[in-house]
Amino acid sequence: MSLLIxxxxxxxxxxxxxxxxLTNLFKPxxxxxxxxxxxxxxxxxxxxxxxxxxxxxxxxxxxxQKTLYxxxxxxxxxxxxxxxxxxxxxxxxxxxxDTVLQVINYADMQRMYSDVKEGERLGRLGxxxxxxxxxxxxxxxYKDSPADRYQEFLRCYPDLAQRIPQYYIASYxxxxxxxxxxxxxxxxxxx
Amino acid sequence: MSLLIxxxxxxxxxxxxxxxxLTNLFKPxxxxxxxxxxxxxxxxxxxxxxxxxxxxxxxxxxxxQKTLYxxxxxxxxxxxxxxxxxxxxxxxxxxxxDTVLQVINYADMQRMYSDVKEGERLGRLGxxxxxxxxxxxxxxxYKDSPADRYQEFLRCYPDLAQRIPQYYIASYxxxxxxxxxxxxxxxxxxx
Numbered sequence: 488m489s490l491l492i493x494x495x496x497x498x499x500x501x502x503x504x505x506x507x508x509l510t511n512l513f514k515p516x517x518x519x520x521x522x523x524x525x526x527x528x529x530x531x532x533x534x535x536x537x538x539x540x541x542x543x544x545x546x547x548x549x550x551x552q553k554t555l556y557x558x559x560x561x562x563x564x565x566x567x568x569x570x571x572x573x574x575x576x577x578x579x580x581x582x583x584x585d586t587v588l589q590v591i592n593y594a595d596m597q598r599m600y601s602d603v604k605e606g607e608r609l610g611r612l613g614x615x616x617x618x619x620x621x622x623x624x625x626x627x628x629y630k631d632s633p634a635d636r637y638q639e640f641l642r643c644y645p646d647l648a649q650r651i652p653q654y655y656i657a658s659y660x661x662x663x664x665x666x667x668x669x670x671x672x673x674x675x676x677x678x
Numbered sequence: 679m680s681l682l683i684x685x686x687x688x689x690x691x692x693x694x695x696x697x698x699x700l701t702n703l704f705k706p707x708x709x710x711x712x713x714x715x716x717x718x719x720x721x722x723x724x725x726x727x728x729x730x731x732x733x734x735x736x737x738x739x740x741x742x743q744k745t746l747y748x749x750x751x752x753x754x755x756x757x758x759x760x761x762x763x764x765x766x767x768x769x770x771x772x773x774x775x776d777t778v779l780q781v782i783n784y785a786d787m788q789r790m791y792s793d794v795k796e797g798e799r800l801g802r803l804g805x806x807x808x809x810x811x812x813x814x815x816x817x818x819x820y821k822d823s824p825a826d827r828y829q830e831f832l833r834c835y836p837d838l839a840q841r842i843p844q845y846y847i848a849s850y851x852x853x854x855x856x857x858x859x860x861x862x863x864x865x866x867x868x869x
Contacts, residue, residue: 567806567809567810568810568814571809571810572810600799600802607799607802610802611791611798611801611805614802614805614809615762615805617809618758618762618805618808618809618812619758619759619762619763621809622812622813622816623759625813625816626816629816630820
């Protein structure tokens, strides 16, 4: 059974027929490291589920890339602010490892809502999760100091610190890579 | 028929039995102008629907009240970041007119999901709407200039400019009331 189906079964109850419907509605998409799930200015056409790999979300801010967020295997990936109202995205989503996804488009998502008994429940629980996560990430992005951002990074992504290049971590924290080294040094030194 | 039921019927199809269930799950709550739907530090226990009246959302920032948002008759009101994960709210919601609400608590919301056939769909559509709105409001709160905030206020709340006291509009825009007068003057003067 795919990680996608295992994950869905943790959220809702599905019959064997519905498992087949879901397996059919999601399509495979493979990205090499560096390739894009979504580029700024495009419509976000899919909600994806990461079977293997890692992506980062970033925005351009006066020519600087600011990293907002990461998603890894076992997680859903999308820019709902583009996907739901069908408007161009102001955010890019890029694979930073070779990444294997299952993706569903907008029309097939509506099909899921009508053809899977608890499909609406899956959608409701999914968007509740994304909502809480997005608000917290966005508040932190605008409000928190780099030192707080780094500690938050370690708390949210404890297993990713070794997989993400330092310059992307620095871009998430909102500082230059050399400043990140200083913060890391201060955190390990006794006070 | 209440405005609540009319609004729900625009989103989902309900039977007469389900209309009775919904009418029973929502309870009346009346607030005088100045009273609170939710105070900072409390758990947000309800999702409310405003039959009549007007509320504002605000946060305390170093002793200053910063107004984030307004809701009026025909709209749902809640702090989902407190209501969904059952944690204390960092936002207050205050009636700024005498306000008549219908409110539903967390347990009754779960009952709605199980007892109303399209209840999950209502929940999914509701949270999608709140999600898009909240992200846009939060980005604007942190990023936009006072002049942009004021124009956004007029765009989002064209009918409310006369009902909301100037000092709350100034607090939403993020400036002192006298600065708001200057912005308003500049907007009406020919360039």
